[in-house]
Amino acid sequence: MKSTDLLVIGGSAGGILSATTARKAYGNIDITVIRNTEKVMVPCGIPYIYGTLHSTDKNVIPDAGLLDANIHLSIDQVTKIDPETKTVATEGNEIYQYKKLVIATGSLPIIPKFIPGHDLENVIPILKNQNYLNTVLEKVNAAENAVVIGGGFIGVEFAEQIKLLGKNVTLVELADACLWQAFDRSFTDEIENSMKENGVSVLTETKVKAIIGTEKVEAVELENGDKIKADLVILALGVKPNAVLAEAAGIKLNERGAIIVDQYTRTSDPDVFAVGDCAEKKCFFTGKDAPVLLASTAAMEAKIAGCNAFQLRQVRENKGTISAFSTKVFGRTYAAAGLTESKADEEGFSIIKGEFTTMDRHPGSLPGMQKISIKLMFAKCSGVLLGAQISGGDSVGEIINILSLAIQKGATAGELNTFQVATHPLITASPIAYPINAAAMNAIAANCSALNEGLKI
Template sequence: MDERFVIVGGDAAGMSAASKAKRDEPGLDVTVFERGEWVSYAACGMPYYVKGEIEDLEDLVSVTPETFREERDIDLRTGHEVVEVDPDAETVTVERDGERFEQSYDHLLIGTGARAIEPPFDGIDLEGVFTIHDMDAADAIEDDVSDDLERAAIVGGGYVGVEMAEALAGRGLEVSMFEMLPTILAPFGETAAGVVENHLREQGVSLHLETAVEGFTGDGRVEAVELEDEESVPADVVIVGVGVAPNVSLAEDAGIEIGETGAIATDEYGRTNDENVYAAGDCAEERHVVTGEPAHVPLGLTANRAGRAIGQTVAGSPTETGDIAGTAIVKAFELGASRTGIVDEDEAREAGFDPVSVTIDAASRANYYPGASELTVTLVADRESERVLGASLVGQEGVKRIDTVATALHAELTVSELENLDLAYAPPFSPVWDPILTAAKVLNGQLE
């Protein structure tokens, strides 16, 4: 196969695509340009490296550059930044150490990922103020946190904020969290968020909800977080985790269509408006399984799965990248929280549904079996079609059960069909009626 597959970006989507394409079609020339030095790493593990539970940053690397080059025969070039794409000429312009060259392609994958949003806070450039979205940032934070520091501030109550609160508390710092919304973990729904909020407070985290941060002050190094009304909260280190934005400028400059979410628009095969250009990972849209509309939910499995499918397509076997449900799970000290689909009823109404929901508390195991704990389940459905729309779970164990609901979403199951699933039972693992089945049974009663 005398063709070249060029990939921009060497993390989840890019390296999954490269590996699958080369495996399926060994004669394909596969070249990956990565502007940094890290490739194929587990970004989700970075908070646990900062906490100290992961001893070596290298442990987060799934496959080394040497393995890609020597064992998989992939032309991986780190320290190479693609600065321009010319779809008409089918070339990319690459910069390395101030010098530029062009590389032609037959197929191109844009996997430029996303970047941490840096609001225009005063003092955001002070020493001790960080975002955490790549390995170098994680290493810098871990190196910065020392016995001399006492107080940490987290700006943003999403996944990163909650995980970093645990990480920095685990390093012995007093942690304050600032969130503009009424709750943290907004996509998980008010019930799950409320349980996590109470647990964070029990762990000593000071929560400041519905609180806008104005900036940071300090003499060279950050000393305080400045809030509205001239209120000031001392801080020796600050993590800004207010979300991410897709890196789309390279694609946009090349005339590649940007979707309504702000990410690169793609079809079911990950193809853009240019038939030879694909996009995947945190920079690209996918179709939401519940609404059928484009969505941008940057998660690890989404990137890996889409990249692998595109690699297979380029190698000659067209493969759909798959719909997404936004299934996610997060650890908050001794609690876990998970979610999938549409949990918020207002969001469901905006999508054209008539939502009805229930929240139940159930035991994670048989009540009489040691170690059983309370698991809170919120289940949402459409009243007219009775189709399951989404769910959230929160508890000390068992929140991975969210995968059952995610499967129900992809299968477009009704609440009754979910209730009648034959799920496993044994006292160490579940009550006779699994909490998911119990929630479906209660919700089905409201629909009848």
């Protein structure tokens, strides 16, 4: 039997940061990470293996962060957690005794077993295993006609990357828009139009009836009877928490199968923490279940777990996820954080909007310039920022991070209108048209117009 102070199951973002944060917080304790793969894939980089990197070896999270922090790393498969004896058993016949345990077992792809033919050869769910993804790479390269089922981030990104290889690509989405959970219609229309202009066939409000073939996939049949020729199908219907070990150990799960945790990521067992995709998520604004599974959220939770594993040292209120997203589709970046306008309406928020369009460099004649479009949504009475959506060049990826912090801190339209920015012609929008300031001012102006009715000056 091996003994360790902190044992972490899982070696992706949640597992790595739980271990390295604990090392910084508690100094010379014994820390062990167990993971079931020799190498760990960058999860958000998986689609880019196929059209950009062309190799899984270029999408690996290095082990240096763990090894340099003197953290023991074991490549093994955990088979059982026993909270009563505080032990973990593995396929390699090892038994680990722990004082504190972090479960960071991630998620598994949703397999649509209700679709006939889902188990045919070349019908591919996305697993985060390098050997598996190498096989997928061979299949993608050999294919001519690909169908992607699911229009979320993974589906959109896979469709783009496979199209870059010159393949025939069709994306099928059941909802009325791709990426509808993150963006409102003006942004989803822009994304879909970009995909269509670049040769991707996008079918929304479309249901798959069956996947057809004898041994290998040959076509995808739609509910309306149409058939799309396919020698490759990517299943991108989302993911679900991988909480099998926790459930078998008697740790409480919610109705969706995610591990129930408190604001310090503690489970129903006070010596067991859970972070990342396997742990439940709550909406920042409503406290409702919010199944938004992101590496960035896992990173935040892991820092909380690592810092508070043995003592509550980082006293904070983890109010939940604000669902911050970013992606890049055919050269244009799209990002969002917080509530969409449709979600705000659904939850009963009264909002004011501020929208603005400008250039990401000044003057706009500079090479490499892209147009930025931004939409901010504020609570009508308090002016507190509820949500943001933005498209443009690469700078959008960091602008949304500013807005993510603003949402978490309850920043108002007035504060965002006057917050101070560093600008430069080659790298930012103009100081007289900085998108956050300008959109916030437009929201204030919209609110003021109602107050001005009947005003005598």
